[in-house]
Amino acid sequence: MQRGKFITFEGIDGAGKSTHLAWLEHYLQDKGLEVVVTREPGGTALGEALRQLLLDHRQAMHPETEALLMFAARREHLDKVILPALDRGAWVISDRFTDASFAYQGGGRGMSTEKLEKLEQWVQAEFSPDLTLYFDVPVTLSRERVQSARVADRFERETDSFFERVRQAYLQRARQFPQRIWVVDGSQPMTAVKTAVAEIVEDFWANLPKAASGD
Ligand code: TMP
Numbered sequence: 001m002q003r004g005k006f007i008t009f010e011g012i013d014g015a016g017k018s019t020h021l022a023w024l025e026h027y028l029q030d031k032g033l034e035v036v037v038t039r040e041p042g043g044t045a046l047g048e049a050l051r052q053l054l055l056d057h058r059q060a061m062h063p064e065t066e067a068l069l070m071f072a073a074r075r076e077h078l079d080k081v082i083l084p085a086l087d088r089g090a091w092v093i094s095d096r097f098t099d100a101s102f103a104y105q106g107g108g109r110g111m112s113t114e115k116l117e118k119l120e121q122w123v124q125a126e127f128s129p130d131l132t133l134y135f136d137v138p139v140t141l142s143r144e145r146v147q148s149a150r151v152a153d154r155f156e157r158e159t160d161s162f163f164e165r166v167r168q169a170y171l172q173r174a175r176q177f178p179q180r181i182w183v184v185d186g187s188q189p190m191t192a193v194k195t196a197v198a199e200i201v202e203d204f205w206a207n208l209p210k211a212a213s214g215d
Pocket residue numbers: 013039040041070095096097098100101102104105155156
């Protein structure tokens with residue numbers, strides 16, 4: 001059995017990743033693959049309970065507590081959902097993963113990269129996504145989208161400068177891992193973003209070892 005692939009979607013709140021995530025799910029299903037769509041924080045019963053706490057705007061917490069809870073949810077997610085699915089040959093698409101911890105807890109909250117790398121090493125060792133799509137939008141645009149969408153959660157209530165730091169941290173990650181992280185300009189019209197996503201995914205598919213792509 002060929003092991004599945006792990007694809008993650010990232011971006012600041014309001015970057016517009018959800019629509020494209022649904023498109024990718026269908027694209028892969030049309031190839032005859034089993035596709036598991038999941039999210040972080042969340043993806044398991046415990047992870048979703050932690051998500052409630054993490055997103056609740058009345059729940060104040062130390063930045064390191066926040067990081068520890070993100071990685072606690074991730075440990076559970078890997079054990080219960082991601083790794084078993086990949087082992088049985090399914091492809092897993094996750095709405096956010098560890099890059100979000102480096103961007104939000106690292107860039108946004110100012111937690112040190114060394115501490116985050118220790119948590120990363122502990123929780124996932126060398127495991128990382130096979131492909132990451134990072135949707136990049138200016139903070140002002142993401143704010144407009146979020147404000148019209150719903151009641152703001154604990155992160156969405158953060159300042160513009162917080163989101164600017166998160167964005168810069170994501171861009172830094174993309175420069176650090178250019179083979180894995182693809183930057184998609186999320187400020188373009190929806191059709192152009194979709195074309196960009198399709199090109200990246202098709203290229204990824206075309207470059208898979210033959211047995212994995214079923215050719
Ligand atoms: P969302 O996935 O619905 O956008 O909400 C999840 C929020 O949690 C989002 O604001 C980003 C934040 N987050 C972190 O701060 N660190 C993490 O490691 C993850 C996975 C998410």
